[in-house]
Structure formats: C-alpha cells, structure tokens
Amino acid sequence: MDDESAPRKGTVTQRAVERIKAMIGEGRLEPGQRLPTERDLATQLGISRSSVREAIRALTVMGLLEARHGSGIYVTRLEAGDLLESFGVVADLSRGPQLVELLEIRRVLESTATALAAARITSDQLAEVEKHLAAMNATDDPEEVLAHDLAFHREIAVAAGNETMAAILEGLSSRTFRARVWRGYREEGAFARTRREHAAIHRALAARDPEAARAAAAAHVGEVEEWLRAQLGP
Amino acid sequence: MDDESAPRKGTVTQRAVERIKAMIGEGRLEPGQRLPTERDLATQLGISRSSVREAIRALTVMGLLEARHGSGIYVTRLEAGDLLESFGVVADLSRGPQLVELLEIRRVLESTATALAAARITSDQLAEVEKHLAAMNATDDPEEVLAHDLAFHREIAVAAGNETMAAILEGLSSRTFRARVWRGYREEGAFARTRREHAAIHRALAARDPEAARAAAAAHVGEVEEWLRAQLGP
DNA sequence: CGAGCGGGGTGGTCGGACCACTACGGGTCG
DNA sequence: CGACCCGTAGTGGTCCGACCACCCCGCTCG
Structure with missing residues (x-):
C-alpha cells in the first residue's frame, strides 16, 4: 500500500x-x-x-x-563545488587525445575567467594572487610549486565571480591530472617559461586589462596543450 | 591476511x-x-x-x-559521454544565480564550439544541421521544437571535433534544464527571434566563417542569459 | 559550574537467503 | 541439416536481521 x-x-x-x-x-x-x-x-x-x-x-x-x-x-x-566534486575523475582517467580535449576546454574557460578577473578582482584578492606567485618562485620543490600554481589559478577563477566556472576549472586542474601531464613538461626547461607566463598573467590583472589577461591565460594553457599534442603525434 | x-x-x-x-x-x-x-x-x-x-x-x-x-x-x-553523463544533474538542480552562471559557461563553450565547427564541419554534417533547422521551423509543437533545437546544437558541437566539449554542452542543455528556463522565455515572443538567431548560426556555418559563427552563437545564448538575469534582478 | 562518562540512536559492515534476468547449450522439430 | 525453443546455470538485484563504530546529548560526579 x-x-x-x-x-x-x-x-x-x-x-x-x-x-x-x-x-x-x-x-x-x-x-x-x-x-x-x-x-x-x-x-x-x-x-x-x-x-x-x-x-x-x-x-x-x-x-x-x-x-x-x-x-x-x-x-x-x-553549490557548484558540491555538485562538481566528482568532475575531477574525468581529468584523472582521461588519456591521450582526451587529455588534449580537456586542455582545450580549460584554455577556453581559463582565459575567460582570467579576463573576467582582470575586470573584477579586488585588491585583497590580487594580493593573494601575488602571494602565491611569490611563493611559487621562491622554492624549487616541485610539490610546493604545483600547490601554489593551483592556488594561483584558483584564486583568479574565484575572482572572476562565477563559482560554477571556478569549480569546473578546479576539476580540470586536479592534483593528479596536472602532476601526470607536467611530470614530463617541466623537465624540458619549461620552468622558466611558466614563470614568465604567470608573471604576464599577474601583470594583466594588476593593470585591470581583460584583453591582455585573456591572451596571457590562453597562451599559458596553450603552451602545455601544444606540448601534449606534440607528444601524442608521432 | x-x-x-x-x-x-x-x-x-x-x-x-x-x-x-x-x-x-x-x-x-x-x-x-x-x-x-x-x-x-x-x-x-x-x-x-x-x-x-x-x-x-x-x-x-x-x-x-x-x-x-x-x-x-x-x-x-x-569516453567523455560516459564520464559526464551525471553532469546533467547540476543543470537540473541549479537555481537562481547558479542558472545564470551555467548559461555564462554555456555561452563561452557554445560560441567556441560553433566557431570550431564553422572551420571543420563536413557537408554531411551541415546537411544534418539544416535538417533540424528546417524541422524546427516546420512545427509549432513546443516539444518537437525543443527536441530539434537540442539536436541542432548537438550536431554543431560534434562537428567541432571535441567530444568532451560536446558532452559537457549536452549536459548543459539537458531536456529538463532547457524546458525549465524556456517555458517563460518562449512566451515573450522570443520564438521568432530564436529562429533568426538559428538562421544566423547556420549562415555562418555554411559560409565557413568562424568569427561570424562565434558571434552568432554567443548572441544566441546571451539573449537567454540576459533574459534570465533580468528575471532574477528585481 | 565544569569535565567526564555513559547510553541511545545513527550510519557502516557483514552474511546469507531468495528473486529476476541473461546467456548458453542441448534437444527438438521442420 | 538448420533454425528454433526451452531449460538451466550463473549473474546482478533485493531483502532481512544482526552486529559494529561512531556521534551526540544528557546525566552524573567532583
């Protein structure tokens, strides 16, 4: 009954x-x-x-x-964070061409988020970004560098004002995902280049220049994307 | 042991x-x-x-x-479709401001996908798009219109060549999600405007013009986004 | 008045029984 | 000889009842 x-x-x-x-x-x-x-x-x-x-x-x-x-x-x-928590498994289990597709998505969203952040970021948030940028450059421990790298981008995504987008980017940048891709990437002298790219992103944010921020972020992710694409090609 | x-x-x-x-x-x-x-x-x-x-x-x-x-x-x-199937629940359960955030994400991804499709779409795929466009304009049954609308965008997303992005857009356009948002939207004479926007998207695809395609898609989603934002404002 | 300590209620785990369904093979019929 | 049918073994699906591990709250005792 x-x-x-x-x-x-x-x-x-x-x-x-x-x-x-x-x-x-x-x-x-x-x-x-x-x-x-x-x-x-x-x-x-x-x-x-x-x-x-x-x-x-x-x-x-x-x-x-x-x-x-x-x-x-x-x-x-x-909230977005709760519902998209399991989104990270996609990044963790994807392989080969699918990884490139994920990076392509990340490039699109990250550049948009960075552009939005350039227009909306507060002084406090900018200071937080700078903190992680400095910490990232102050150490050589890959683990710590990666942690501050993640925090750097997360802070920017949050400053963009779209929590859902920040949550998706969080999943697309999950620890194991980046560790897997970057293991090889970093060994090719990309360390210095990454620093320059991060500096460029920060400069655009500080200048409140959305267009420059979009370009800098797209280039940043695009670098990794192209490297990965080359790895899979031949 | x-x-x-x-x-x-x-x-x-x-x-x-x-x-x-x-x-x-x-x-x-x-x-x-x-x-x-x-x-x-x-x-x-x-x-x-x-x-x-x-x-x-x-x-x-x-x-x-x-x-x-x-x-x-x-x-x-x-594959992307398998892993992102549960992504749709986010769209189905989001409310208020979160809906706007989702549409903002969809606007970014949809415009990118449409631009990519303009550069890569095959004749067969374009014919398929046209089929759904025609079917959409040939009926007044909201259910059928919605179905062909979804298929229209799905075909474009697939033609973009990024299966993962197509899967995410699929979740962002889930049946219940759009039905919920569009119920009110369509009643405000947006029917004709939607047709014009779809026609513009198709024109850009047929002309293989990525820039025009990006703009048309962004405007298309942006219309709904703005309407929803206005609904929530006061 | 506060800290310690219970006990009741909650989710977490276990084992075993039975049901619903699928797949496969042998038997049958044309 | 081949196609079909049906039985059966094995699989996931459901249910039950018991016990464990943990949290919360109220009670007691110092």
Missing part, C-alpha cells in the same frame, strides 16, 4: 534515487536539512535498507547528499 | 572504490572488459558483498562501470 503509485520502470534502487532527487529538486528537501533515518526511509519508500543505502550512495557521489557516520544524512549546500 | 597492505583511512566501501578506480586508471582493467562477479570481488577485496555493491554503485554513477543484470559488470568505454 504505497502512498504514491509506484512507477514500474527500472530497478527499485533507481526509483528511490529518482524520488529523492525529485524531492530535492522540488524544494521539499532544503540544503543542509537532515533526512530521515535509513531505516525510516526504507519503510517510507517501501524498500529494504540495502536498497536505500545504495540510493544514498549514488546521491552522495552526485554531490547531493552527505552521510555523517553516527549523525545522519544531510542535503549538501547544493 | 590481505594481498596488499590495506590503507586504514576511510570506510571499507570507499577503499574499494579507490582500488577499483586505480585498477582502471593503471590500465589493469580495459574499457569494455568484464569484472569478476560481485561475490568473487567480495572475496578478493576481503569485504562483504554489500560493500562491493555500494562501491560498484558509486563507480556506476561516476560513469566508470556499467552493470548488466544477469550478465555481469563491465568497464565503460571511458
């Missing part, structure tokens, strides 16, 4: 996923709100706890829910 | 996810390959079948695995 006429399509778990997703989509479940117990959900949906758990697992991976051991299940803030 | 030193961090299921993901990342599991049965995997990983199932569910949502009832579990082709 269900409260609703149960759709007969798909597996039980899939139906549960759709129903919970719909509840969130319709606003019946607010961000941050706590869901009923797994056991209660099982009763309400008329399915077993195992199936409920799989549905929750699926929604957790999608970034809609968050399970806290011993506490309960909660709806995430539903 | 495990075969490997088991990392002690995180839940059992999460560890299983990481291990299987790593196997795929390292190439030990090829695309299309069949995995051991859930029962065997449980034994090999030293965990219960329930946990294995949750791990598989997670990897399925990520687009890495595909479970076929009665047959087995298989690695997907690992």
Whole structure:
C-alpha cells in the first residue's frame, strides 16, 4: 500500500534515487536539512535498507547528499563545488587525445575567467594572487610549486565571480591530472617559461586589462596543450 | 591476511572504490572488459558483498562501470559521454544565480564550439544541421521544437571535433534544464527571434566563417542569459 | 559550574537467503 | 541439416536481521 503509485520502470534502487532527487529538486528537501533515518526511509519508500543505502550512495557521489557516520544524512549546500566534486575523475582517467580535449576546454574557460578577473578582482584578492606567485618562485620543490600554481589559478577563477566556472576549472586542474601531464613538461626547461607566463598573467590583472589577461591565460594553457599534442603525434 | 597492505583511512566501501578506480586508471582493467562477479570481488577485496555493491554503485554513477543484470559488470568505454553523463544533474538542480552562471559557461563553450565547427564541419554534417533547422521551423509543437533545437546544437558541437566539449554542452542543455528556463522565455515572443538567431548560426556555418559563427552563437545564448538575469534582478 | 562518562540512536559492515534476468547449450522439430 | 525453443546455470538485484563504530546529548560526579 504505497502512498504514491509506484512507477514500474527500472530497478527499485533507481526509483528511490529518482524520488529523492525529485524531492530535492522540488524544494521539499532544503540544503543542509537532515533526512530521515535509513531505516525510516526504507519503510517510507517501501524498500529494504540495502536498497536505500545504495540510493544514498549514488546521491552522495552526485554531490547531493552527505552521510555523517553516527549523525545522519544531510542535503549538501547544493553549490557548484558540491555538485562538481566528482568532475575531477574525468581529468584523472582521461588519456591521450582526451587529455588534449580537456586542455582545450580549460584554455577556453581559463582565459575567460582570467579576463573576467582582470575586470573584477579586488585588491585583497590580487594580493593573494601575488602571494602565491611569490611563493611559487621562491622554492624549487616541485610539490610546493604545483600547490601554489593551483592556488594561483584558483584564486583568479574565484575572482572572476562565477563559482560554477571556478569549480569546473578546479576539476580540470586536479592534483593528479596536472602532476601526470607536467611530470614530463617541466623537465624540458619549461620552468622558466611558466614563470614568465604567470608573471604576464599577474601583470594583466594588476593593470585591470581583460584583453591582455585573456591572451596571457590562453597562451599559458596553450603552451602545455601544444606540448601534449606534440607528444601524442608521432 | 590481505594481498596488499590495506590503507586504514576511510570506510571499507570507499577503499574499494579507490582500488577499483586505480585498477582502471593503471590500465589493469580495459574499457569494455568484464569484472569478476560481485561475490568473487567480495572475496578478493576481503569485504562483504554489500560493500562491493555500494562501491560498484558509486563507480556506476561516476560513469566508470556499467552493470548488466544477469550478465555481469563491465568497464565503460571511458569516453567523455560516459564520464559526464551525471553532469546533467547540476543543470537540473541549479537555481537562481547558479542558472545564470551555467548559461555564462554555456555561452563561452557554445560560441567556441560553433566557431570550431564553422572551420571543420563536413557537408554531411551541415546537411544534418539544416535538417533540424528546417524541422524546427516546420512545427509549432513546443516539444518537437525543443527536441530539434537540442539536436541542432548537438550536431554543431560534434562537428567541432571535441567530444568532451560536446558532452559537457549536452549536459548543459539537458531536456529538463532547457524546458525549465524556456517555458517563460518562449512566451515573450522570443520564438521568432530564436529562429533568426538559428538562421544566423547556420549562415555562418555554411559560409565557413568562424568569427561570424562565434558571434552568432554567443548572441544566441546571451539573449537567454540576459533574459534570465533580468528575471532574477528585481 | 565544569569535565567526564555513559547510553541511545545513527550510519557502516557483514552474511546469507531468495528473486529476476541473461546467456548458453542441448534437444527438438521442420 | 538448420533454425528454433526451452531449460538451466550463473549473474546482478533485493531483502532481512544482526552486529559494529561512531556521534551526540544528557546525566552524573567532583
């Protein structure tokens, strides 16, 4: 005796996923709100706890829910960062030509974000960018350089004012992704060139020059892109 | 007595996810390959079948695995379409300002893709685009118009030659997403304008003019973007 | 009044049973 | 001889009940 006429399509778990997703989509479940117990959900949906758990697992991976051991299940803030967290696996698992495609996308988005940032960045944010730029140039530890490199671009993406774009770029620049590509790249004397490119980006930001910023960012990513393309060619 | 030193961090299921993901990342599991049965995997990983199932569910949502009832579990082709399938939920669940951000991203990517398509599109692909353009203008059924509209842009994205970008745009144009935004948009006499914009895009493609194509696509998405921004403002 | 310590409730894991479906092969019929 | 049908073994899908690990909150005791 269900409260609703149960759709007969798909597996039980899939139906549960759709129903919970719909509840969130319709606003019946607010961000941050706590869901009923797994056991209660099982009763309400008329399915077993195992199936409920799989549905929750699926929604957790999608970034809609968050399970806290011993506490309960909660709806995430539903912000870009939450929903695009799993986007990074694409970058981590892509290979060959697909890596070039990803860099092409990153070039487009990164140049746009940098241009927007040039027009909107605040003094505080600019200071933060400069901090990472200096730290990047002050050390030779590849790990630390990479960390500040990531932070450098992340700060710029945030300054662009489009959180969703920043989240996507975050995924496209995930640690393992860049580590994989740059391992070979950096060994070809690209270190100095990278510094110059970063300096150029910073200069354009400080000058509040969107066009220069767009060009500098596109060139920066384009360098890596071209190198990768050459690696795959022959 | 495990075969490997088991990392002690995180839940059992999460560890299983990481291990299987790593196997795929390292190439030990090829695309299309069949995995051991859930029962065997449980034994090999030293965990219960329930946990294995949750791990598989997670990897399925990520687009890495595909479970076929009665047959087995298989690695997907690992192409952009598989991995970005769940990307659409972002578009379906975003609201308010986040919708504008998504349209901003779509404008950037769509204009780039259309420009690339103008340079690379084949005669066959162009004919396909024209087919959807004609079909779109030949009917008044909103459902059918929307379907051909989607196909129109999808064909262009494919012609751009970047499958990953096409997959992202596919998610950014998901059926429910556009239906939600356009419900109001279309009612404001935007129907005719949309036709003109589509015609302009097609003209630029036929003329193999990337710059014109970029501008037409940017204007097309920008129209909706501005309308949505205005809706949210006051 | 505060720190420590429980206990109840939550998600996490486990094992085993059964169901639904697919794939494959042997048997049958034309 | 070949195409078809059907049974069966094996797979993922679902369910159940038990127990574990952890968090939160209130109670107690110093």
